[in-house]
């Protein structure tokens with residue numbers, strides 16, 4: 014498919030997506046919002062699991078740190094919640110740095126188990142009202158509604174556009190990241206860490222960087238979630254959330270942006286379409302995962318190899 | 334002064350002494366061979382040089398600076414690049430990207446410029462791709478740049494490992510059995526490649542079982558047996574050396 018046709022298709026798709034809230038009731042707009050939130054969470058986890066091959070089954074912990082940072086600072090100091098986005102990235106990123114540093118050298122399955130533990134510790138700490146500021150099991154309510162340029166965001170449709178913009182920005186930046194020294198380094202790490210180190214790549218640094226960046230991004234999603242809900246509690250950050258994010262990455266296609274988007278749409282969207290079969294949800298989900306592992310281990314839309322411009326440049330000019 | 338100097342190097346694995354009190358020097362601009370029977374400790378010496386293992390005793394210095402306790406990637410950026418005995422390419426990535434892995438340590442873009450593609454990042458990226466293509470040209474794999482590395486023939490995979498190592502702009506290239514699995518024709522090309530690498534001023538240290546290759550390209554040979562150095566000298570000297578002959582023929586009193 015030519016670049017031109019791709020761009021046209023992309024623009025048409027975006028236009029349809031952008032107009033959807035005009036035709037859907039607020040329930041379905043909210044479903045789209047959930048898909049968007051999980052898509053960004055999936056993309057952030059994709060840096061860690063998909064690109065770097067580091068098993069992280071505790072991603073909800075970083076999401077929670079971001080959400081609670083926003084909630085606490087907004088309710089105590091009345092700082093507009095969206096202004097707190099960078100700070101939420103910072104706290105979630107720092108938290109990841111502190112906890113990941115001692116465990117990052119662990120091999121796949123061990124790392125996986127430790128991250129599950131971290132997710133649970135964070136959730137239980139929140140329930141126990143750690144430092145007296147998380148509100149215990151009830152959580153925090155009364156987060157003020159965000160406003161952009163004087164418009165206060167209230168309805169699902171308002172949030173739809175906020176989440177859409179944030180999703181597009183994430184896709185754009187993560188796509189650029191894939192085509193960079195940093196993005197490649199993560200992949201070298203996943204493919205063969207010994208060879209990567211032997212080729213001059215500081216593997217310990219990049220493992221940590223992937224974790225911190227993924228966590229910081231999840232922290233920002235936490236902020237948006239807190240702003241949208243105006244009330245948050247530990248229930249929203251359970252092990253099941255981490256499992257969902259992980260499944261989105263694996264099912265959609267590890268390391269592939271489109272794969273993760275599709276994964277989010279399927280895993281969050283399909284159960285809504287088939288509400289009447291809600292009781293069979295887990296069964297279908299499980300069966301789909303098993304089928305995947307047998308027939309398509311790379312996910313539905315695995316990443317395609319990057320392509321580069323192979324024409325050498327001579328002092329800034331093109332050589333045929 | 335020699336480029337690489339190894340002094341009284343010892344490495345134990347449990348009760349096994351894989352490298353025992355080995356010393357030798359590699360002179361700037363030379364091609365040095367490290368030979369010995371299977372299990373003699375050759376690869377272990379390479380792993381000690383490149384920081385994958387830490388020696389129990391002894392010293393390794395490169396351009397007069399000690400390499401001890403440096404992490405592998407630091408040693409690479411100081412100018413020592415290697416290939417692996419069992420090929421370790423990034424299988425599911427393109428041939429070009431494998432070489433870009435080597436270029437990584439000569440690039441600077443951090444996380445932010447990688448995410449925002451600042452102009453400096455774009456220039457650096459372009460320069461790295463050009464450099465990687467040159468390295469591929471040099472080993473004769475330019476036309477394979479976009480293939481996945483796992484789809485290359487065995488011999489070409491070995492060449493790609495060399496191209497990746499050259500991508501790090503090394504002063505010393507350490508090759509672990511570069512001709513392993515190559516046919517005669519490919520081996521002949523490898524010999525000329527090693528000569529061209531040396532022509533660029535890069536010093537080469539190589540492990541090889543193919544004696545005709547070793548005798549042709551190396552001016553200095555170090556022989557290990559059961560972890561100890563048993564001989565060192567020119568190809569002629571090594572071919573005449575009684576202990577070496579005994580080691581290779583497997584006589585008991587060697």
Ligand SMILES: Nc1ncnc2c1ncn2[C@@H]1O[C@H](COP(=O)(O)OP(=O)(O)OP(=O)(O)O)[C@@H](O)[C@H]1O
Nearest residue numbers: 346349351369370371372373374375376377378418
């Ligand atoms: N990580 C390790 N743990 C334990 N023993 C090891 C380790 N690495 C190497 N050895 C042992 O050290 C000895 C030397 O191994 P090494 O790989 O250096 O031999 P080599 O000379 O490269 O042999 P070959 O020609 O077969 O490649 C062998 O007996 C090997 O089993």
Ligand SMILES: [Mg+2]
Nearest residue numbers: 375376377418
């Ligand atoms: Mg060996």
